[in-house]
Amino acid sequence: MITKLKLTNFKNFRQAEIALGPFSVLVGVNAGGKSNIRDALRFLHGVARGYNLAEIIGGKYGDGGQQVWGGIRGGTSEICFYGEQEFTLGVDFEQRTAMPPHPTKFQYEISVRCGFNGAAPRMVAERLHMDGQPDFVRQEKQYVGDEGQPYFPMDFESRFQNGLTVLERFDELVSFRFLDFSPDLMRIPSVPGQVVLSDRGENLSSVLHAICETAELKQALSHWIQELTPMDVRDLEFVPDAAGRILVYLVEEDGKKTSAASASDGTLRFLGMLAALLGPKPAKFYFLEEIDTGIHPARLALLMDLIADTTRRKGIQVVATTHSPQVLRLIRPEDLPNAALVYRVRGAPEGRIKQLPDIPNLMDAIKEQDLARLHESSWMENVMEFTEGKPQPFPLEETGR
Numbered sequence: 001m002i003t004k005l006k007l008t009n010f011k012n013f014r015q016a017e018i019a020l021g022p023f024s025v026l027v028g029v030n031a032g033g034k035s036n037i038r039d040a041l042r043f044l045h046g047v048a049r050g051y052n053l054a055e056i057i058g059g060k061y062g063d064g065g066q067q068v069w070g071g072i073r074g075g076t077s078e079i080c081f082y083g084e085q086e087f088t089l090g091v092d093f094e095q096r097t098a099m100p101p102h103p104t105k106f107q108y109e110i111s112v113r114c115g116f117n118g119a120a121p122r123m124v125a126e127r128l129h130m131d132g133q134p135d136f137v138r139q140e141k142q143y144v145g146d147e148g149q150p151y152f153p154m155d156f157e158s159r160f161q162n163g164l165t166v167l168e169r170f171d172e173l174v175s176f177r178f179l180d181f182s183p184d185l186m187r188i189p190s191v192p193g194q195v196v197l198s199d200r201g202e203n204l205s206s207v208l209h210a211i212c213e214t215a216e217l218k219q220a221l222s223h224w225i226q227e228l229t230p231m232d233v234r235d236l237e238f239v240p241d242a243a244g245r246i247l248v249y250l251v252e253e254d255g256k257k258t259s260a261a262s263a264s265d266g267t268l269r270f271l272g273m274l275a276a277l278l279g280p281k282p283a284k285f286y287f288l289e290e291i292d293t294g295i296h297p298a299r300l301a302l303l304m305d306l307i308a309d310t311t312r313r314k315g316i317q318v319v320a321t322t323h324s325p326q327v328l329r330l331i332r333p334e335d336l337p338n339a340a341l342v343y344r345v346r347g348a349p350e351g352r353i354k355q356l357p358d359i360p361n362l363m364d365a366i367k368e369q370d371l372a373r374l375h376e377s378s379w380m381e382n383v384m385e386f387t388e389g390k391p392q393p394f395p396l397e398e399t400g401r
Helices: 034-048 053-058 204-212 215-228 265-278 297-314 325-329 333-338 371-376 379-388
Strands: 002-010 013-019 023-027 067-069 086-095 104-113 122-130 136-139 176-179 233-240 246-252 257-259 285-288 317-322 339-343 352-355
Touching: 002 034, 013 023, 013 352, 023 297, 023 325, 023 333, 034 053, 034 086, 034 104, 034 176, 034 285, 034 317, 176 265, 204 215, 204 233, 204 246, 204 265, 215 233, 215 265, 215 297, 265 285, 265 297, 297 317, 297 325, 317 325, 325 371, 333 339, 339 379, 352 379, 371 379
Parallel strands: 023 317, 023 339, 176 285, 285 317
Antiparallel strands: 002 013, 002 086, 086 104, 104 122, 122 136, 233 246, 246 257, 339 352
């Protein structure tokens, strides 16, 4: 599990860090930097997948010319904080192993020169620390040895394969998904046996089909569909087309059948989240942008419960962004330390991050006033403006002069 993300001169963050737990929520105004946190996690995920820096930032294409990785928004010209030439990303994470039974803690850091005026981005330094072990360190001047091979100066050399990074050995950073559902793609039939839901929701019907092959999981799936939608679903059917692809139909108590092709966007988003969390091959980490999109407020509590329960029961980690006060109202007390405000103060160009419990006086304020109400009134941003911002002169019309 990832426990902390650290950003230095990355996108709009000069120096920031965020603590993460099983279920973390990011809240803040537009252009504060929530999507840049997603980009930072995607960058580390690309490193862990073994892509080179040009592919991570600019996109990777398969042998047939199809894009298999979308790159980082803004490319090399906008990946560094304004005026800087290098950025550093760090991540703390835990890996559970049979021996010893407690998690092993790791700290990883990579520094990258952004690449300007047509130059390619390049790694400046890479460091991995594991509890009780010497650091693995690789720097730009150490990158190539006498025989033209990557050079590893510390004794981690015997533990990791040569390559761009040591992260390829850690499933905690390889098994990432960044869900951004497209209802149109979720309505397309899929071939049975395709059990991995794409980030855009493709293969929805075949993933649901795989879930339904286990009676217990099918029962759980039907239960959550009944809870999350007004439909009285009692069964799921999978109807093949002429090419052998299947499309899911939701069968209600009175026999009415609704296919994915005609289901509402909100219902499809629910089905996508259920497929991701309950499917046979769940990722270890999911990033969900605007978790409340298309979700009726009356059903949002059930979705929050599903995520909170599943993350703990299955060891899945979820980070979600939101603008919704209702989401904050529904955060469980045990997840509040992992909720964070992403914000900017007037006169400062950089984005900032503050865990909600660390906002001055917030914990006292929520004893008397609902957290959602504080969010609606911009109370949290106003507090950070007052404590961190520069005093601003009042306009003349407000001074009475």
